[in-house]
Amino acid sequence: MRAGTVAVVGRPNAGKSTLVNALVGEKVAIVSDKPQTTRRRILGVARRPGVEIALVDTPGIHKPEYRLNAAMVHDATDALGSADLVVFVVDAAGERGPGEKYIADLVEKAGVPAVLVPNKIDRIRKEKLLPLIQELTAGRRFEEVVPVSARTGENVDHLFDVLASKMPEGPPAYPEDFLTSTPETEWIAEVIREKLLERTRDELPFAHAVLIESVREAEGKDLTVVTASIIVEREGQKGIVVGRGGTMIRDIGRAAREELEQELGRRLYLELTVRVKPDWRNDAGFLSRLRGVEKE
């Protein structure tokens, strides 16, 4: 038996969460086309006969401008040191910037063996791949380079085998049916965030948070009642999230409810409100409340 921990790191939007979901074979992390979707570490366990890999999805590493972002980046860098192996995901179809070098340096400093994973190869011409790999590996020591498309699944099985071969020998660390560390309350908030991210743009994706206020079972009704707040920073953003005549917030709520009902296998009543909280991204008390509620 082989069992170990793999930290998945990279710049925002590189496709880390998509890749973790693909390796696990279940949706354990929300995904969006906006950067900074993942705001904290998420553990998802991938298994094949004889192998257990605890994958740690992390927030994209970026230059933090708010307390929220500093905590996100800390969460990611923290995951590096405690893993058996690091997967460094790079968007092969995007522009490279100083971020790649910065992260490669961090990985090197952590002293943990690393696999380079150029992702989104479905979006590039094959002849572009080799120069990209040469650029990213120049002067670096990666155990392996495994290009994949997390979205189409191309080469993801091979990546799993490569990761598995580098896991230490030992017994599994988690019970057989353990999939993810995310508590249900936090997952509900995450799915609401995903639906909001799908429908908004500009600053809103960065400026919102979802706070679960209460979750209760309606007696004798096979129905869970959830009240949640979408927190934004300004009145104008509130107007966008509510939408004309409340259409946007109803749409977000409906999409989240439909997905959650499927996953949880029970009916859900979701009551969403929008609240303005200026500068919440720098509010230590509010941030710990966000995290605290999520940890319940």
Ligand SMILES: Nc1nc2c(ncn2[C@@H]2O[C@H](COP(=O)(O)OP(=O)(O)OP(=O)(O)O)[C@@H](O)[C@H]2O)c(=O)[nH]1
């Ligand atoms: N074409 C293509 N798109 C991909 C691939 N992998 C991920 N994406 C897209 O890239 C975007 C970002 O994906 P995420 O998985 O949320 O990226 P992330 O690295 O987790 O991003 P953060 O959580 O913000 O750091 C989404 O729109 C994905 O659908 C891929 O292999 N090919």
Ligand SMILES: [Mg+2]
């Ligand atoms: Mg992510």
